[in-house]
Each structure stands twice: as C-alpha cells, then as structure tokens.
Amino acid sequence: MSSPDFVIKNALWRGEAHDLCVADGKVLELRPASGEGYGDAPVVDASGLVLLPALIDVHTHLREPGFEWKEDIATGLSAAAHGGFGSVMCMANTDPVNDNAAVTERMLDRAREAFPGGGPRLFPVGALSVGLAGHELAPMGELAAAGCRAVSNDGMPVANSELFRHAVEYAADFGLTVIDHCEDPHMALGVGVNEGAISSRLGLKGQPTVAESLQVARDVLLAEYLGLPIHIAHVSCRESVELIARAKERGVRVTAETCPHYLLLTEDAVEGYDTAAKVNPPLRTMDHVQVMREALRTGVIDMLATDHAPHAAHEKEVPFTQAPNGISGLDTALCVTMGLVDEGVLSLDDLVRAWATAPAKAFGLPVCAFAPGDPADFTLYDPSASWVVSPQTMHSKGRNTPLLGRTMPGRTAFLYVNGKRVV
Numbered sequence: 001m002s003s004p005d006f007v008i009k010n011a012l013w014r015g016e017a018h019d020l021c022v023a024d025g026k027v028l029e030l031r032p033a034s035g036e037g038y039g040d041a042p043v044v045d046a047s048g049l050v051l052l053p054a055l056i057d058v059h060t061h062l063r064e065p066g067f068e069w070k071e072d073i074a075t076g077l078s079a080a081a082h083g084g085f086g087s088v089m090c091m092a093n094t095d096p097v098n099d100n101a102a103v104t105e106r107m108l109d110r111a112r113e114a115f116p117g118g119g120p121r122l123f124p125v126g127a128l129s130v131g132l133a134g135h136e137l138a139p140m141g142e143l144a145a146a147g148c149r150a151v152s153n154d155g156m157p158v159a160n161s162e163l164f165r166h167a168v169e170y171a172a173d174f175g176l177t178v179i180d181h182c183e184d185p186h187m188a189l190g191v192g193v194n195e196g197a198i199s200s201r202l203g204l205k206g207q208p209t210v211a212e213s214l215q216v217a218r219d220v221l222l223a224e225y226l227g228l229p230i231h232i233a234h235v236s237c238r239e240s241v242e243l244i245a246r247a248k249e250r251g252v253r254v255t256a257e258t259c260p261h262y263l264l265l266t267e268d269a270v271e272g273y274d275t276a277a278k279v280n281p282p283l284r285t286m287d288h289v290q291v292m293r294e295a296l297r298t299g300v301i302d303m304l305a306t307d308h309a310p311h312a313a314h315e316k317e318v319p320f321t322q323a324p325n326g327i328s329g330l331d332t333a334l335c336v337t338m339g340l341v342d343e344g345v346l347s348l349d350d351l352v353r354a355w356a357t358a359p360a361k362a363f364g365l366p367v368c369a370f371a372p373g374d375p376a377d378f379t380l381y382d383p384s385a386s387w388v389v390s391p392q393t394m395h396s397k398g399r400n401t402p403l404l405g406r407t408m409p410g411r412t413a414f415l416y417v418n419g420k421r422v423v
C-alpha cells in the first residue's frame with residue numbers, strides 16, 4: 001500500500017472497528033482495525049463513530065437565485081454537510097428558473113464560492129419546461145453541457161402528456177433523466193393535506209392519493225412505451241407503490257424516491273392547522289406509512305431524498321390554506337433514518353443503499369463504496385450525540401419542520417468530500 005495522506009482509525013463499519021486510509025482524495029484501503037501505525041500519516045480517532053458513504057440527496061430546494069430569504073446555496077449546502085450529505089441535486093424552481101446554462105453556472109459558482117476549500121458536490125436539476133410553465137421544452141442540451149444531471153418540473157406538475165412524452169425523449173438524447181413530481185394538477189393542486197378524516201374535520205379541501213397515483217400510472221406507462229427512464233419524486237402512498245412494483249416486474253425503467261417524513265409522520269401532524277406539516281404531497285395515514293417503509297426495504301422504492309423545502313417563518317405563520325408547502329429536511333434526514341435503523345424498521349444496508357448507492361446509480365453520481373480508488377466521500381455519524389431540533393440547532397435558514405422539539409438520536413460528527421474535511 002502506498003502511504004496514506006491520513007487515516008480514520010477505529011470507525012464502525014458493519015459493526016466492526018475499521019481503519020480507512022485516504023490518499024489523493026480517494027480511498028486507499030478500508031481494513032479491520034489492527035492497532036498498527038501508519039507511519040507519519042495524521043490519524044483521526046473515530047472510535048464509536050459509524051462510517052457511512054457520504055449521503056446523496058437527489059431532491060432539494062436551495063432557493064437561490066431568487067428566494068434567498070428562505071435559503072441560499074451557502075446555507076443550504078452547510079445544512080447538507082451537517083446533515084451528512086456529500087452531494088446534493090437542487091431543483092429548478094428558483095427565480096429566474098434554472099432553464100438555461102447561465103442559471104446553472106451561477107448555481108455552481110455560488111457553491112464554489114461558499115466552500116472555497118471544497119464542500120458538498122452540487123448537481124443542479126434543470127427545468128423540464130421553459131419557466132416551468134409547461135408549454136415549451138427547456139434547452140436540455142445546454143443544461144446538460146452546463147452541468148445538470150436531470151430535468152424536472154418539480155413544484156409545477158406537467159398535465160400535458162404530449163409535452164411530457166417529448167421531454168422524456170429529448171432528455172434521453174442528452175443522458176438526462178426526467179424527475180417527475182406526480183400530481184394531477186386539476187385535483188386539489190397542492191393544498192398540502194391528505195383527503196380523509198383529518199381534512200374533513202379541519203374543514204380543509206384534501207388532496208387525494210389518486211391525484212398522485214394517476215400521474216404515476218401515466219409515467220410508468222410512458223416509460224414502458226418509450227423504453228426510457230423516468231424517476232418518480234417523493235412517493236407518498238400505497239397506490240403509487242403498487243404501480244411502481246408492477247412496472248418494475250415488467251422491466252420498466254422506472255426509479256422512485258420517498259422522503260423521511262413519509263416514513264415517519266401521518267396526516268395527524270396537521271392537527272391544529274400546523275403549517276409546519278403542510279407539504280406536497282401531503283402526509284398520509286399510518287397504512288401508507290407502513291407501505292412506504294416496506295417498499296423501501298424491498299427496493300420497490302429505490303432511494304430516499306429529503307425534498308428539503310425551506311420557507312421563512314413569516315411565510316408559514318399564516319392561515320393553513322395560505323401557507324406554502326414544504327418541510328425543511330437536510331438537518332434531520334440522516335438522524336431520523338438512523339432512528340428507524342435503531343428501531344429495526346430499516347437495516348443499515350437499506351440506509352446505505354437508499355441514501356448513497358441507489359441515487360448514485362440512477363443519476364451517474366460519484367459514490368464511495370470504500371473500494372480502493374473510490375472517491376473519499378464519507379460521513380462519520382456519532383450515535384451517542386443526541387440533540388434537540390430547534391431554530392438554534394438547525395443550519396438551514398428554513399426552520400419549517402414538524403420535528404421541532406424532537407430529540408434526534410445522533411449527529412454527523414465529520415463529513416469528508418473528495419478526501420477534504422467539510423464538517
């Protein structure tokens with residue numbers, strides 16, 4: 001073995017103490033801890049810390065340009081880093097919309113400025129349609145050349161199936177995958193509460209699960225007909241899972257994500273008109289939560305994503321119907337999913353697949369599998385450092401989370417990206 005630049009000693013990998021040797025931003029070797037020295041190489045003592053590949057979030061809203069009072073690229077990437085994320089894909093619903101190379105390049109410049117020594121990797125998602133208006137396809141070749149890895153109309157679901165079909169075909173020409181926010185925009189568009197007992201009792205118009213699953217059905221049928229990939233964003237309900245499961249059995253090139261809040265919370269969270277729990281798609285019932293957990297375990301749902309959707313306090317402190325949709329998720333995502341591992345709902349292998357391996361595979365992103373030559377992108381999670389979610393402990397500008405006041409079971413102690421320490 002050539003000599004390492006530094007060594008992470010005694011980190012827990014699959015429950016056993018391991019040493020990780022890093023050189024030139026890459027993994028040199030991961031091996032069982034032996035107590036041996038490594039010459040002059042600096043050593044970081046990681047005793048008691050859990051070693052994970054740096055997480056990849058394929059769905060965040062960083063709000064810059066245009067909505068910097070909610071979040072900006074520096075604060076969003078800082079929240080990502082402290083949340084254990086080494087790579088982030090940011091959505092196009094900025095102002096101006098990310099539908100051209102100038103906006104994409106500006107996002108990438110801002111990320112470099114925020115972390116001159118190297119920070120989380122940023123992969124912008126281009127708009128699917130010009131201005132997200134759903135009329136005209138965005139210039140996808142230009143977006144791909146500028147650094148976009150996918151295109152999406154997230155936040156503004158595409159009703160026009162003809163346009164959507166052409167988007168999938170056009171995107172494939174440039175190696176871009178379409179990410180679809182599945183929602184029939186004519187059915188209770190984005191009201192942020194599930195249609196059911198709670199919405200009736202609160203007197204709110206509800207968003208039915210079928211508004212989501214109708215579009216999932218369209219998308220899997222289109223992916224099958226065209227033989228091209230489509231990625232389904234933030235799946236929240238049983239009916240969507242069943243459609244995706246059957247499509248995958250037929251070999252359809254469909255991938256899907258769900259978010260920590262759909263594994264953890266139910267529609268009960270909006271009781272008392274709590275706008276912190278107003279999100280699109282809405283929180284569903286326990287039956288759906290159980291289905292989402294099972295679908296993630298079996299791989300029908302390939303991956304997790306935060307759908308980090310920060311908003312300012314004053315924007316959420318309004319009557320429920322007027323509040324914007326979204327939950328701020330980067331600060332808490334790893335902690336709550338590690339909590340699900342502690343509870344036995346997910347295994348650590350499920351977590352690694354859902355937060356790193358599967359997203360990397362779907363979008364062609366760098367990932368660390370701890371094989372020699374892999375990028376040294378890794379997180380060291382401290383399972384003994386519990387903390388309480390509060391505006392003071394969050395790094396995102398958006399404190400809009402129904403988890404405020406909850407105790408998280410552990411925290412990110414270190415994040416390395418490309419062999420450089422970020423946290």
Ligand SMILES: NC(=O)N[C@@H](CC(=O)O)C(=O)O
Nearest residue numbers: 061154155279280309325326
């Ligand atoms: N997921 C959300 O609740 N909100 C998203 C947009 C969207 O997908 O609706 C946002 O940009 O705030």
Ligand SMILES: [Zn+2]
Nearest residue numbers: 154155181233
């Ligand atoms: Zn969305």
